[in-house]
Amino acid sequence: MNDLHALLQVLIMAAVIAFTRFLPFLAFPEGRRRPQVITYLGSVLPYAIIGMLVVYCFKGVSVMQYPYGLPELIAAAFVVGMHVWLRNTLISVFGGVAVYMVLVQLVF
Amino acid sequence: MTKKSFFRAFRDSLPIMAGYLALGIGYGVLLQSKGYSFWWAILMSVTMFAGSGQYAGVDFMASGASLLTTAFMTLVINCRHFFYGVSLLDKYRGTGIVKPYLIFGLTDETYSITATTTLEEDINPKKYYFFLTALNHSYWITGCVLGAVLGMFLPFSSEGIDYAMTALFIVIMVEQWLTSKQHLPAVLGVGTTVLCLVIFGAEYFIVPALLLISAELMIFRKKLDKTSEVNGDE
Numbered sequence: 001m002n003d004l005h006a007l008l009q010v011l012i013m014a015a016v017i018a019f020t021r022f023l024p025f026l027a028f029p030e031g032r033r034r035p036q037v038i039t040y041l042g043s044v045l046p047y048a049i050i051g052m053l054v055v056y057c058f059k060g061v062s063v064m065q066y067p068y069g070l071p072e073l074i075a076a077a078f079v080v081g082m083h084v085w086l087r088n089t090l091i092s093v094f095g096g097v098a099v100y101m102v103l104v105q106l107v108f
Numbered sequence: 109m110t111k112k113s114f115f116r117a118f119r120d121s122l123p124i125m126a127g128y129l130a131l132g133i134g135y136g137v138l139l140q141s142k143g144y145s146f147w148w149a150i151l152m153s154v155t156m157f158a159g160s161g162q163y164a165g166v167d168f169m170a171s172g173a174s175l176l177t178t179a180f181m182t183l184v185i186n187c188r189h190f191f192y193g194v195s196l197l198d199k200y201r202g203t204g205i206v207k208p209y210l211i212f213g214l215t216d217e218t219y220s221i222t223a224t225t226t227l228e229e230d231i232n233p234k235k236y237y238f239f240l241t242a243l244n245h246s247y248w249i250t251g252c253v254l255g256a257v258l259g260m261f262l263p264f265s266s267e268g269i270d271y272a273m274t275a276l277f278i279v280i281m282v283e284q285w286l287t288s289k290q291h292l293p294a295v296l297g298v299g300t301t302v303l304c305l306v307i308f309g310a311e312y313f314i315v316p317a318l319l320l321i322s323a324e325l326m327i328f329r330k331k332l333d334k335t336s337e338v339n340g341d342e
Contacts, residue, residue: 005175006148006169009169010148010151010155010165012175012179013152013161013178017182017189018212020186020188020189021212021214022193023193024190024193025200028197038197039197040329040333041195041326042196042197042198045191045293045322046195046284047284047288048297048325049191049219049321050224051295051301052300052314052317052318052321053220054274054277054298055298055305056216057274059310059313072274076274079282080278080282083278083279083282084286087286089123089283092275092279092282093123093279096275096278097126097269097275100271100275101267101271105267
């Protein structure tokens with residue numbers, strides 16, 4: 001293992017990641033007019049991106065093999081139900097985690 | 109006001125604490141198993157602060173990938189961040205000296221909170237965003253280092269605790285669904301991402317999904333755009 005190469009890799013990765021985060025703020029700086037379309041996208045993207053992130057969390061789940069994604073789906077249904085009922089983020093999240101941990105460790 | 113902002117940020121960060129400690133520990137264990145000491149865990153979690161980026165990064169390091177490959181792959185994995193910034197241009201405006209740090213720490217999880225939360229009048233947005241970002245960063249560093257130090261010798265099975273991230277995103281989505289009249293963006297987000305996951309596979313679906321989602325949002329702009337009614341379109 002070459003430590004210097006790994007160190008350079010880490011520095012490059014850190015720089016690239018920072019670049020992806022800073023780019024929109026550099027492209028559309030404060031106090032400068034920006035295209036209306038960017039403002040529009042900024043207002044609707046959060047809804048679409050949260051949907052994307054939910055799917056992203058399920059990307060490793062195999063629906064063809066046992067347990068067919070059942071622990072994930074049951075826990076997700078529990079989270080949705082709890083949240084519609086009580087509207088309390090902490091109860092919904094930690095309740096869902098508890099259900100999921102029991103399912104993967106003890107049931108499936 | 110500072111105290112109130114801190115506690116609001118702390119409360120909102122609790123699901124992320126669970127998720128980051130779990131994912132961070134998993135990351136530290138992985139790093140250690142490839143022969144990297146906890147110094148690497150500190151260095152990477154402090155400077156990169158990215159879940160998927162760091163997990164992939166261990167592979168690049170262990171396999172001795174070239175610097176160019178490392179840079180390009182990291183760009184591909186993380187370019188979704190660009191879309192996050194676009195929707196935070198207004199919220200992060202005027203945050204002054206902490207702004208570079210807020211942008212540096214713009215992870216999926218921090219974004220999911222700051223982009224969707226509505227702050228009460230007695231909360232200072234600048235302080236709130238800063239505390240939230242710094243708390244999340246500290247959980248992530250703590251998790252990564254714990255994993256690298258303790259390795260496999262954890263006293264209990266934490267299998268499944270990383271579901272906190274999934275549950276958090278689901279909760280935010282439900283909350284958005286219940287408070288917004290317009291459900292099309294959420295439906296497009298889920299539908300398009302599922303489609304891209306099936307077509308492109310689990311490795312490469314995020315970038316096509318985001319591009320396609322943006323294209324779809326442009327197609328439905330007339331129907332969805334509320335900003336143009338106020339300001340007049342170009």
